[in-house]
Amino acid sequence: MSHCPENKDAPLPVKSRGKSLLLSLPMLAITASMLAGRGAFATNGSTFAYFASLFFLNFMFYKMVRTGKTDKYRAIVFITLAGAAAFSFMSFFLELRGAFGVTPSEIMRGEVPACHMVLPMLFLPALFSKTIVFPGLITGGFASIAVLTVFWAAATLTIGKGYCSWFCFLGGFEDGFSRIFKSPVIKRIRPDLRLLPFAVLLTAVLTSAYTLTHTYCEWVCPYKMVTEFEQVVSLKLLVQSAIFIFTFSLLVVALPLLTRLRTQCAFFCPFGAMQTLAGKLAPFEIRIDTEKCSRCGKCLTECPDFSLDKDSLERGKPHISCHLCGKCVDLCPDKAIFFHIKGTSLKTDLEAQRIFFLYPAFTFLAGITGMNLQQALLRIINFFA
Amino acid sequence: MTTLKEKIKQAAGYAWAAAAFAAALAALSSHEGIGRGIAATGLRISPVFSGGELARTINRKGYSVFIHRPVFDALLREKKEGFVQVDWGPAEALPARLSETLDLDGDGRAESILELETAGPEVKLRTEDCRVGPAEKPLLVEKARTVRLYQEPEPPSGPADMKKITVRITLRKSCAAVK
Ligand code: SF4
Numbered sequence A: 001m002s003h004c005p006e007n008k009d010a011p012l013p014v015k016s017r018g019k020s021l022l023l024s025l026p027m028l029a030i031t032a033s034m035l036a037g038r039g040a041f042a043t044n045g046s047t048f049a050y051f052a053s054l055f056f057l058n059f060m061f062y063k064m065v066r067t068g069k070t071d072k073y074r075a076i077v078f079i080t081l082a083g084a085a086a087f088s089f090m091s092f093f094l095e096l097r098g099a100f101g102v103t104p105s106e107i108m109r110g111e112v113p114a115c116h117m118v119l120p121m122l123f124l125p126a127l128f129s130k131t132i133v134f135p136g137l138i139t140g141g142f143a144s145i146a147v148l149t150v151f152w153a154a155a156t157l158t159i160g161k162g163y164c165s166w167f168c169f170l171g172g173f174e175d176g177f178s179r180i181f182k183s184p185v186i187k188r189i190r191p192d193l194r195l196l197p198f199a200v201l202l203t204a205v206l207t208s209a210y211t212l213t214h215t216y217c218e219w220v221c222p223y224k225m226v227t228e229f230e231q232v233v234s235l236k237l238l239v240q241s242a243i244f245i246f247t248f249s250l251l252v253v254a255l256p257l258l259t260r261l262r263t264q265c266a267f268f269c270p271f272g273a274m275q276t277l278a279g280k281l282a283p284f285e286i287r288i289d290t291e292k293c294s295r296c297g298k299c300l301t302e303c304p305d306f307s308l309d310k311d312s313l314e315r316g317k318p319h320i321s322c323h324l325c326g327k328c329v330d331l332c333p334d335k336a337i338f339f340h341i342k343g344t345s346l347k348t349d350l351e352a353q354r355i356f357f358l359y360p361a362f363t364f365l366a367g368i369t370g371m372n373l374q375q376a377l378l379r380i381i382n383f384f385a
Numbered sequence B: 001m002t003t004l005k006e007k008i009k010q011a012a013g014y015a016w017a018a019a020a021f022a023a024a025l026a027a028l029s030s031h032e033g034i035g036r037g038i039a040a041t042g043l044r045i046s047p048v049f050s051g052g053e054l055a056r057t058i059n060r061k062g063y064s065v066f067i068h069r070p071v072f073d074a075l076l077r078e079k080k081e082g083f084v085q086v087d088w089g090p091a092e093a094l095p096a097r098l099s100e101t102l103d104l105d106g107d108g109r110a111e112s113i114l115e116l117e118t119a120g121p122e123v124k125l126r127t128e129d130c131r132v133g134p135a136e137k138p139l140l141v142e143k144a145r146t147v148r149l150y151q152e153p154e155p156p157s158g159p160a161d162m163k164k165i166t167v168r169i170t171l172r173k174s175c176a177a178v179k
């Protein structure tokens, strides 16, 4: 247990209102233009949904800037957007096809909306057989493979593994469940479990290349539970459905509750493993000032990704799996953990470096996944109208 | 004291972060153009899902039979066992009972007869060729729902705007591949 003082009550705010507003204005402009997509002002309802989403998201960004706290507000947005995404997807599919499940017709016609989880399984077949092993649209329509690839590449080159705490709304479910209990029921976790996502990634990539299908999505992905899944029309699909209900219940709900960790992300997700490797290309990282750090251990117990241990405190950086959520940065009583731009000095401009990170990270969080909040609000308004 | 080298590293770090963000914003705002570029590389949806490119169309009275090329696709070499997809459409114009003599491998010789009730789920395949069969249950494929902004090089599964009945029939490269 930590012997450090809780720093949740550390003196706030760290910036004046005027300066915080000024620093937040460019984000308002970015999100205002990104959320003003197709049909944003078509009806009174959609206009309301647009402005309500814009206000909520930008208020959270303003609070991040003003208070110096990152994860506290990121988590609120992230978890809200996860719920909004699930609600808007499922109600959209229900409206579209009268059922949640993807139909065999949609698979044959290649009309299944793509999800970033499938990307690691696409690369080898695309390279060697020039085919996409997913029954979606390559371009055009809703959530095409080309658009997802562009979003992924852009996010990877800017925020790297931060993708998992700022862009992948699926992680929001675990983030939410892992915060419900104050202390973990399961405390001892084998460190070598950190390697498991790489094994899952390798298995998914190789089996997908061998079968020319998206094996992980078909057989294991827990998040089918909150996005879409195939209609059960055969025994094989019944078995697949039982598996995804089990993996969701275990990895996304039960274990995050019991461990206070994002267990699916930390120990299973093949996309997360790919991001760990690809994220090396991004300019941002988390660093620890080993001189300032008093070894209180608070960050070790609070990191939701199992990315910090005693070694990290000596090395001055978390494990490569760190998804830059900023929880440790918020909690460190010595201000010894911080967002850092690779190559720059570890001693200067720490707040400037955090703001530099927040801009791209929040752009992906709010500017793109924020659309799910708009959609969800609009659906609720339309339901009651 | 900050040395010149440190100052340069500092500036380069910030420049990298700013450039990455600018590039991301540019990519996000032109994602449709980039998407078109990706489509132009000739990538297509795996025939395991789409059924493969259309090989032949037979026109009957009021409806057509679409025979796709045999799909033996694998990552590097072809598989020994694959399938051929056959579609009948438009579904609204089909007679109650279909009986089709088919040349699945495209060698110019019909080797199988497929019979099915268009209202029912059963299908009967008659063939003397040990490379052919069985046939999967027929599937009613609805019209495409998505408006395709940029059409992929090959329309998946024949005409997209048509409701059709689809059957996939197993085809092997040789009788030696029969399990
Ligand atoms: S590890 Fe996987 S599920 Fe978790 S946030 Fe990253 S991509 Fe999403």
Ligand code: SF4
Binding pocket: A286, A302, A303, A304, A305, A306, A307, A308, A318, A321, A322, A323, A324, A325, A326, A327, A328, A329
């Ligand atoms: S090391 Fe810090 S920033 Fe990284 S995942 Fe853990 S708490 Fe989040």
